[in-house]
Amino acid sequence: MDDGSRLALIKGRTPITDGPAAILDACEVALRRARDAVSVEIRSALVGIGISSPGPVDPWRGVVVQTPNMGPTFHDVPIAAELSARLGLPAFLDRDTNVAALGEKAFGAARGCEDFIYLTVSTGVGGAIVSEGRILHGPDGTAGELGHTPVSMEGQCGCGAVGCLEAFVGGAAMARTARQAVVDGKSPFLAARAAQKGVEVIEARDIAEGEDAGDDTCRSIMERGRRAFAVACVGFVDSLNPTRIVVGGAISDAQGERLLGPARAAVASTAFRTPRSRVKIVHAELGGDVSLAGGHPLVIARLGDPAWRGGRITPVSATG
């Protein structure tokens, strides 16, 4: 609805191993069930379908270019055209973090903001840039991948590059560092955890708990993550002049002010004077399913934009 309230929610397992056709079928079934769950008046007032997907995506053609967690055959999938044809409604796709940013702008921590950035600090680090009220896509739709902003000359990232923000504060990267610390015999706390549940399932939460228990190695991993985040925020403030930096994601939710406090301090002391006096670094407000909230403003924005389709250059395909 216009106020962000939700009329129906259908959850289902994604049949990843069955390939793209099965995944599209599952999407169609979920959409039909959601449509059947609301009143006839609401059903007849539906104007479009908003789709949020991990990137990279081509938002203009509505194609999921490639996504790591949906199986090896799920690439170059024209999900918007498919679901549009099957449901008889226009469908619009964007990267999950972009849709989340639209959700926070419409209903959450970025209400009233025309220029802000959204960050999600979780297993990985994702981002979105909203400039003059619109998502900044760049010619290929890949803009806003702020988690891969370099903050160091070293530190291997999962993306293959070196020194990315995600390599320091992303949950998967911190867990890798923690597992190496166990192997190197550097952390009594993590060694005890590894003995308890197995070294391969050590996760960011264990490191945070180790820090609270006084383990030096855990504290240094967490500290490094917070410093990397703070340094990146200074860069975002200087390069983008955002009104707000809205931060969501599991690690941010768990760390709270411990993550955002040092970032505010670093921005206040080292960012350029003019943008630092404007920016506010705040927690996201919409929680884990923020992308669902973003579906509504995504559809409304694209429906009202006659220039949305056509007139764009063809993005470079990540797989081509």
Ligand SMILES: [Zn+2]
């Ligand atoms: Zn990276």
